[in-house]
Amino acid sequence: MQKYPNYQDIVLVGGGHAHAIVLQMWAMNPLPGARLTLVSPQVQTAYSGMLPGLVAGHYTLDETHIDLARLCRAASARFVQACAHQIDPVSRKVSLLGRPPLEYDLLSLDVGATPARELPGSELAMPIKPIGHFFRFWQKLQEQVQKTHAPLKLGVVGGGAGGCELAMAMAHALGEQVLSGQVEIHLIHAADNIPQDYPALARKLTMRELNRLGVHLHRNWPVTEITEPGVRNDRGELLELDRVLLSTNACAPPWLADSRLTLDEKGFVLVDRKLRAQGRQEIFAAGDVASFSTQPLPKAGVYAVRQGPILFHNLRATLTGQPLKVFRPQKRFLSLLSCGGKRAIAVRNRVAAAGNLLWHWKDHIDRTFMRRFSDLSMPTEEMPAAQPRELLAQRAGISLSGMRCNGCGAKVGSEVLRRALEKLPVQQSDYLLRGVGDDAAVLDLPATQLLVQSSDQLRAPVADPWLFGRIAAQHALSDLFAMHARPVSAQALVTLPTAAAEITQRDLQQLLAGAIFELNRHNCALSGGHTAEGAEMQLGFTVNGLAERDQLLEKSGARAGDCLILSKPLGVGTILAAEGMGEAHGRWVQKALDSMLQSNASAAEIFAQNSANALTDVTGFGLLGHLLEMLSADGLSASLIAERLPLIPGAAFCIERGWLSSLQPQNASAYAFVENPQEWQSLPHWALLTDPQTCGGLLAAIPEGSAESCVDALLQSGCAQASIIGAISHSSRAQSRVRLYRDGDWRQLTARDSEAEQSQV
Structure with missing residues (x-):
């Protein structure tokens, strides 16, 4: 808000x-x-x-x-x-x-x-910045050393403080391999002073620590070229190395x-x-x-x-x-150099000590x-002091005294709208005759195809309007993909927070550009819409798709014996809830966003090619709620396997901490249809059954004979966590029920069923 x-x-x-x-x-x-x-x-x-x-x-x-x-x-x-x-x-x-x-x-x-790369052959070396790239390299290198036990020569080019610390840290981490001679670590510097620009006593202490850790020093050894065999100096000498790391002057x-x-x-x-x-x-x-x-x-x-x-x-x-x-x-300031193990050198002025x-x-x-x-608290709803706000409004040429109108008076101004629209990406459509700029959109649709429509609206789950535009478009299009329909047009309903005209124009342009980025990927044209001011950013779409009558897929149609396949992992709701409380790690949110931004179009096509009997998307009602919709249409029941439910990294941690979406308590009514809740209530998967998903995956009922090949195709298409999560069965009750299994129990059950079938034959 x-x-x-x-x-x-x-x-x-x-x-x-x-x-x-x-x-x-x-x-x-x-x-x-x-x-x-x-x-x-x-x-x-x-x-x-x-x-x-x-x-x-x-x-x-x-x-x-x-x-x-x-x-x-x-x-x-x-x-x-x-x-x-x-x-x-x-x-x-x-x-x-x-x-x-x-x-x-x-x-x-x-x-x-970044480390300077003016050295010939520097593309063969690994710079220590960006640190994220370097650390991934270092982790793989450590794994390689532990697994292969092959000899390895590492060279650090640059004898400044950073190069010395890096060489000592690597020598400590690979201590056994360095002592045994399997790994050699070489520190190479053009000048005699190591570390450069440090007083004599600090240099002496650093040299002692390097020698203690078994680091090979090469002073007065200016590297002029990096080659596949190693590094070469200005005298033409070659130092053979397997890996070269750059800790040279910054550029x-x-x-x-x-x-x-x-x-x-x-x-x-x-x-x-x-x-x-x-x-x-x-x-x-x-x-x-x-x-x-x-x-x-x-x-x-x-x-x-x-x-x-x-x-x-x-x-x-x-x-x-x-x-x-x-x-x-x-x-003057205190400098502290790490010495590999839990030792350091302190330097201030010309005084130094180690220990x-x-x-x-x-x-x-x-x-x-x-x-x-x-240790930061999340923002509260208290209004900060008004004086700075008035100063900023005055500098932006805005009066704070006027009341904001409702009705059509709350529309975004025409000039703001014009400036935002003129910067949007170009769109092409085979069906749109009139669109943005006219009073209404006009489409020329094929007479032999059915029109499929759906509407969806979201509050902004992220602060980045371009990213929000992408998410909202994907979320709306998913309903068409769940019907195996092809998108052709979309109309947007945009609500923007009250702001200066320039800010409103920037947000609107970013928001619609993000939406068009996704719509263009599916040959779907933004044909118009409506904009208004409100308390918070919201974006909705009415999307139109086309489908042949015999290609449509629906929630109903599942058959006993079908396997249930889920194309995307669960956990969006709990991760976004944790993020709203300031508790989620950024990398968890990043993984959730990656999942949300993955289109369901290819998954829908793969499900159709593998003879899906029923298809739906998993969104606000959670996996259990949408599964029950699929079952109730045909009076069926289902079994789910706990360990096979794919989860977004961090989702289990968030749900165990009780960071739940505000919709989850309403979704929890679906638990009444679970036959054996006591066997799952201790697992994180239990709460994630009703976790609402924004841009969730598709849930399909696939004939058992096609299930494995279907999952293989999904994995190859980029659905990295697609999985068979259960099966459809006949219902022995008036209402559809869901039974939950551990993976081991499920394997025993299917093995017994297979033996029973063979004995009958």
């Missing part, structure tokens, strides 16, 4: 440390009328200070990563999972890969840096070169002392991507952390006309820092 209208858009590109702090501080003190959006390709962002501990095995992935989706939820910010690849400062747009650009009033960049993301921003010689964004991009009052930059022309700084996370509060203040101050703060980097207590001190500092992003 929107608490107050939005008048200005702040877009944060990148999930770096500075932006994470901005979001955390925003959650504690939001600015009424300003909408915050975070754009990041990853749903989690790594805290670089804990990467060595992650590689060494001291931390789990969740302990070292900030959950950006959850952090955005706490800050009432929108999370957009996408890759930025261009900025247009003139039109104030950020272009995103695979989706429409985002418009902004203020923009902030915290996209980090800027290449796409910034076309951003029209003022950059330094390495491609980083030049900023003033207030973190503003040079010559751009509405663009800020922080972290590694920011470069200070007056006082160049090393690329260290400590500066990004210090810039976070300054950036938070200056973004707000820019919108409210308040003075901006100056970032003053500290000249176990220093690692525990570092561990305490890192965990305390990470807790600030997890």
Whole structure:
């Protein structure tokens, strides 16, 4: 529920440390009328200070990563999972890969840096950033070492602090293999000083720790080329290596070169002392991507952390006309280097020390820092102070004194509508004669085919309007696929929260562009609709499809002996409920979204080709509710197998914690038709039987002889968790019933039935 209208858009590109702090501080003190959006390709962002501990095995992935989706939820910010690849400062747009650009009033960049790849053959090496890609590589490498026991030579190119920490962490994690000589770890650096730019005592301590862990050092060994056999230096010498990892000097993301921003010689964004991009009052930059022309700084996370509060203040101050703060980097700071095991080296000024207590001190500092992003309360419905809201409305040229009308007075304005529609993707249709822009749509439909219609409407389950448009379109189209009909047209009913005209236009364009993205994939044209203002964002569709009379599939028609096949996993409802409470991990939400955005079109076609006797989609009433609809039409019963029900990762955890959808209590009435509830009530699958699914999968009754080949076809088509979940049987009662089985009990039952059939023969 929107608490107050939005008048200005702040877009944060990148999930770096500075932006994470901005979001955390925003959650504690939001600015009424300003909408915050975070754009990041990853749903989690790594805290670089804990990467060595992650590689060494001291931390789990969740302990070292900030959950950006959850952090955005706490800050009432929108999370957009996408890759930025261009900025247009003139039109104030950020272009995103695979989706429409985002418009902004203020923009902030915290996209980090990547290891330089100017070395010939660097494409053969693995850079340590992005950390997510590197860690997946590292996990596979560890598995390979454990399974094959084959000799392996690893080389880390770059003897800075990061390279030293990485080499020691890997040596600790593979300690037995390193001591036995199976694995060799080589640290290669162009200069004599390791780690570079550290005082003599710190270098001496680091060298001692590297030697203790069995790391092979190659100083004064400038790498000039990376080849398949290994790395070669400027003297032509070859160091044979099986894998090469890059921890070299940082370089800027290449796409910034076309951003029209003022950059330094390495491609980083030049900023003033207030973190503003040079010559751009509405663009800020922080972290590694920011470069200070007056006082160049090393690329260290400590500066990004210090810039976070300054950036938070200056973004707000820019919108409210308040003075901006100056970032003053500290000249000296404590540096703590991890040494593989639970040891660390502390360096400040020219003093250094090493030991176990220093690692525990570092561990305490890192965990305390990470807790600030997890110990967050979810937003309340209290209205923040009015004064900043009035300031933002005034800057947007909006009066707060006027009452918002109902009826036709609540329609979105014609100019806003025109600007949004003119930016939408092109559509083609063989049947649409008149559509968007006319008073009504006109379709020329084939006389030999049946018209199939359905309507659906959703409240926004996500804050990203483009993503919501896609989900709502898929959800509506699913009813046509469940009838084995071919979509041809759709009409939209859009409700947008009250906001400034510019914000409304941006949201409407994103929402409809997302819907058209999915409609175009199925040759379905958006033929018109209606827009209005309301308390919250909602989107509904009336969809029209065509079908030959003999190709239609319905809920009724199942036969005793049919196998029940489910094309998608369960758990959308509980994961979205947990996300609304701020409890869901971002990766669970990501998996739920992936499931929702998978079209049911190919699954419907596969079910039809495998002689489905009945077909329905699993949506709001949950699996049990929709199964009972299928059974009651023909007076049948069914058996379900607990362990075969496919679940979205995280669904079992969420349901066991009691994070239930608000519709679940009503769906629970279906449990009355279960014959043996006591055998399942201790399993998470029990509550997930009535979990409402948005864009759920298809449930089909397939003849037993075709069931296995049908599942194989579904798996090959991309339905990765499609499964036979039970079977249809004759009903011995007046009402349809469902019996639940464990997988082992089911196998014994089917084995006995098979033996009985053979004895009768």
